[in-house]
Amino acid sequence: MAPPRKKAKLNFEQSLKRLEKIVQTLEDDQIALEDSLKLFEEGKALARACETELTEAENRVRLLMENDEGESEETDFEAEEEEADPREAQVKKESELPF
Numbered sequence: 001m002a003p004p005r006k007k008a009k010l011n012f013e014q015s016l017k018r019l020e021k022i023v024q025t026l027e028d029d030q031i032a033l034e035d036s037l038k039l040f041e042e043g044k045a046l047a048r049a050c051e052t053e054l055t056e057a058e059n060r061v062r063l064l065m066e067n068d069e070g071e072s073e074e075t076d077f078e079a080e081e082e083e084a085d086p087r088e089a090q091v092k093k094e095s096e097l098p099f
Helices: 012-028 033-064 077-084 086-095
Strands: none
Touching: 012 033
């Protein structure tokens, strides 16, 4: 008898898509209780895996956003865009004038 095959690890997007399919199946289909429990268990594991990946990604972003002293800096992305091209900032300000 061959050993059971391990499922290939899904990436974040694949896990999320599978999780959405599980939710849809549980909401829409008339399935047996045992099958519902198996799907729920799979969905719970997928949700945990997605949460872990998101937390890891968030931590990586925080590391990248640290200043020279190792402190996290909050950055306003819109302010950065305005600083990148002052002419665009001026156009935005002029378009906001009431006349």
